Amino acid sequence: MEFLWTIFESLVIVALVLILGLGAAIVFEAFRRRFNHAHAEGHPILEDPNSLKQVPCPYIFDPAEKYISLIIPAFNEEHRLPGALDETLNYLQQRAAKEKSFSYEVVIVDDGSADGTKRVAFDFVRRYTVENVRVILLGRNHGKGEAIRKGMLHSRGELLLMLDADGATKVDDLEKLENQIHAVAKRELGDSPNSDSSLRIADIPIAAFGSRAHLEEKALASRKWYRNFLMKGFHLVVLLAAGPGIRDTQCGFKMFTRAAARKLFTNIRLKRWCFDVELVYLCKWFGIPVLEISVTWSEIPGSKVNPLSIPNMLWELGLMSVGYRTGMWKIST
Numbered sequence: 001m002e003f004l005w006t007i008f009e010s011l012v013i014v015a016l017v018l019i020l021g022l023g024a025a026i027v028f029e030a031f032r033r034r035f036n037h038a039h040a041e042g043h044p045i046l047e048d049p050n051s052l053k054q055v056p057c058p059y060i061f062d063p064a065e066k067y068i069s070l071i072i073p074a075f076n077e078e079h080r081l082p083g084a085l086d087e088t089l090n091y092l093q094q095r096a097a098k099e100k101s102f103s104y105e106v107v108i109v110d111d112g113s114a115d116g117t118k119r120v121a122f123d124f125v126r127r128y129t130v131e132n133v134r135v136i137l138l139g140r141n142h143g144k145g146e147a148i149r150k151g152m153l154h155s156r157g158e159l160l161l162m163l164d165a166d167g168a169t170k171v172d173d174l175e176k177l178e179n180q181i182h183a184v185a186k187r188e189l190g191d192s193p194n195s196d197s198s199l200r201i202a203d204i205p206i207a208a209f210g211s212r213a214h215l216e217e218k219a220l221a222s223r224k225w226y227r228n229f230l231m232k233g234f235h236l237v238v239l240l241a242a243g244p245g246i247r248d249t250q251c252g253f254k255m256f257t258r259a260a261a262r263k264l265f266t267n268i269r270l271k272r273w274c275f276d277v278e279l280v281y282l283c284k285w286f287g288i289p290v291l292e293i294s295v296t297w298s299e300i301p302g303s304k305v306n307p308l309s310i311p312n313m314l315w316e317l318g319l320m321s322v323g324y325r326t327g328m329w330k331i332s333t
Helices: 002-035 081-098 117-128 144-153 173-188 197-204 213-224 225-242 257-263 274-288 307-324
Strands: 046-048 053-055 066-074 105-108 134-139 157-162 206-210 253-255 288-292
Touching: 002 066, 046 134, 053 225, 066 081, 066 144, 066 173, 081 105, 081 134, 081 173, 105 157, 117 134, 117 144, 144 157, 144 257, 144 274, 157 173, 157 257, 173 197, 173 206, 173 253, 173 288, 253 257, 257 274, 274 307
Parallel strands: 066 105, 066 157, 105 134, 206 288
Antiparallel strands: 046 053, 157 253, 206 253
16 A cells, blocks of 8 residues: 555656646746747857867758768766777778778767866867867757757768767667668669769658667666656656657667758757657658667666656656647747
8 A cells, every 4th residue: 555655646746747847848938939039050160179270160951071970969978988989980990991982970069068078079089180070069068959959960971870978879780770771761762773872861851769678678677666667757758748659769879861950950949858859759740750770788887867857857848848839939841
């Protein structure tokens, strides 16, 4: 009986948080729309640390100059970033040596770090040149969603991959997502040997989401019951906000064609935890195919996500639901 009462109390708490989140979202969005009618979108300044000269800053509406861009958001990642970048760049260099048409860039977005993240990032620019590694400095902390949005908008790839700075997902798993995008693009366009397949892929809106759903049973068995309860509650709210179809919205390993990124990241508004859910919502709104693909994933010490962040996530989801369902958030096509 005591156990059932605990569950009931938890359900009441989740419901109250959701209601308060929705109420706050309505007030906040109304205030923002009244006093902030315009949003200034400034281009970041990209600098070559070797020559100390500024380099041209690309925009998502420009033609692609690279085959693939890897966007890595980093907030106080001085210690975890070097290992992840070493692994990532070793893979990219080896592949570029084997495939002459393969070109790449790594875009590190420093989200207002207070440690040595900026120094570490620029060390890699010096080692690999600004042509292959670039750093965007946000100046102050905005949130993971905003960091990825900024990186996507100012990347040069035909394919754009977001991945976490901790290296939790093996970088070569990008080939799983890449191959599925190629397969969908081929079905969309049919065989046309006289055209450039890479260029065609860049122009077809497709998204591929890495997924840890196949690891869920093991995770459920190892976590505390209340953490499982909170996560199940969060998944239920995600289902209500974005609808069914994606089992793991929060995996930080997602790939987009340039056309998809152009539609999604010029519209996304959530700056922190739940921007992934907004991506799912926008993909459905635009009719962009979303592929969910199992990837290798390892728990890396130093995670910045914990159960205490669930209320913030619920607040963001409430903000998103209110914004889109009331028409306060307009979607640009």
